[in-house]
Amino acid sequence: MTAFELGVGGLILLSAFLSMAAGIGILRFPDVLTRLHAATKPQVLGLAVVLLAIVLRVPTWGVVSTAVLIMTFQLLTQPMTAHMLGRAAYRSDHVRRDLLIEDDLGRDIDEHEHELERAPESDELREDGPAR
């Protein structure tokens, strides 16, 4: 077994370990936001290392460009998914607030509501309420 194959095997094993860690993480973490943290491991780093393993095994330009495209789309779409899921979780109260150390969004929402209370004459201007 050459050192090259050992490197490829190590990358594959790292990806597999990250996948297993993500599975155990979403099984054991307490709420949606903490599970989001575990879920991003195979989505970004796991796929990146295993694509690197493919590029090392089949080093042609076609494979390299396709791998770059796959990683680009993954890096574009997965943060959007995580953002939308986290936003929906916060709004529909699936967040365990006793586990939060700091709630920046809640503080901003409170401030905005106080501003609205202090300026009731401009209510019709802000009829659609805080930015949703």
Add this chain to the structure above:
Amino acid sequence: MTPLAIIGLAAATMFGVGAIAAIVRIIRGPSILDRALATDVLLAIAMCGLAAEMAINRHTDTLVVLLVLAMFAIVGSIAIARFVAKQDAS
């Protein structure tokens, strides 16, 4: 049995553990958001598994499948997230 095949067996076991844990979360998940998230993780594990199989057997047949999955994995989760948000806002 080549060394890379043994590594592939170990990796398949770990992928399997992760996938089973994600499926358990899909079944048990208290909210629809947990289920959407676990489905995303299951898809990511499937992508990693396909790619690992390609790297071990030294072919690139399913690279296009990975590309399409990376492009369209976003649709389901965002649809679910938008639906939950709108339902709760009204």
